[in-house]
Amino acid sequence: MKILVTGGAGYIGCVLVPMLLERGHSVRVLDSLMYGGAGLLPCFRSGRFEFFPGDIRDPKAIQSAVEGCDAVIHLAAIVGFPACRKDPVLAEEVNVAGTRWVAEAAGKKRLVLFGSTGSNYGAVPDQVCTEETPLNPVSVYGKTKVAAERMLFNDCRTIAFRFATAFGLSPRMRLDLLINDFVQTALRLKYLVVYEPHFMRSFIHVHDIARSFLFALEHADRMIGQVYNIGAKTMNFSKAQICEMIRKQVDYYLHYAAVGEDEDKRNYVVSYEKIGGLGYKTTVTVEEGIAELVKGLRLLEVKNPYANI
């Protein structure tokens, strides 16, 4: 297939695009390069890779990028509640208005795979989220992603994935994600201050997120028009459990604080029975992800050039 990946230079895209190329797909990335594009440089070795610099808020850019493509994987967004809170107008413009242009350009024939999020659930009273759980997003991030998801289901042949919180290494590294942040902080500062330690969260390695898109391309006929939670039942953990897992690999001081709160109000266990029923399984555990982070984050160390003077 020829696939357009919007936001393909991001954390997920940099892992996904090489996998798509390896599977024999042709891949075109449209990205405004908010965080640079170096993670995609090795892809140019493939004659099946193209990069279109551009913004999904520009209908001409998205229209020309989608030309000749069979499917769109829509990842471009302002991602996470801190980034959306910093600039809510931009978040609305990109995540909602931008998605409108993507939907229009994709039309009724192309397959659209959408990177949605568990933040759509927001404050959940019964604490176990299935795809039928009513959406109650509380942050700008959650609200804009819910609006985008609904729009794509109305207008396109869409499969939407509500991902657990990602972790793991990617060439475009995100250190705002809970496990990545905790490991980085424990390594650097040797202490970690954690609020709401008993809040339950759900996690997935970035490699398994990328694999879920490959799975959807292979099983699209059975999946179109549906939303799926993507993760694993065995990967629902409290923050305190994550801290203990990190402690097995990093020596650090842990302090639970009475102040601080998650703006997305995420405190729930997520059910992955629907996607599991189709045969999708995650492959990377949290422990393996922590081990990978402990080794890999050293490459991002900022060395003090005057340390030995």
Ligand SMILES: NC(=O)c1ccc[n+]([C@@H]2O[C@H](COP(=O)([O-])OP(=O)(O)OC[C@H]3O[C@@H](n4cnc5c(N)ncnc54)[C@H](O)[C@@H]3O)[C@@H](O)[C@H]2O)c1
């Ligand atoms: N990583 C996670 O834990 C997670 C979980 C759930 C859902 N998602 C969703 O997956 C998608 C990708 O997330 P990510 O973690 O790779 O984030 P990211 O911030 O690393 O990547 C987003 C990419 O989109 C690009 N972009 C932003 N605005 C753009 C615009 N106007 N036009 C074109 N490109 C633009 C950025 O340059 C960046 O390369 C997002 O839609 C996000 O909501 C991510």
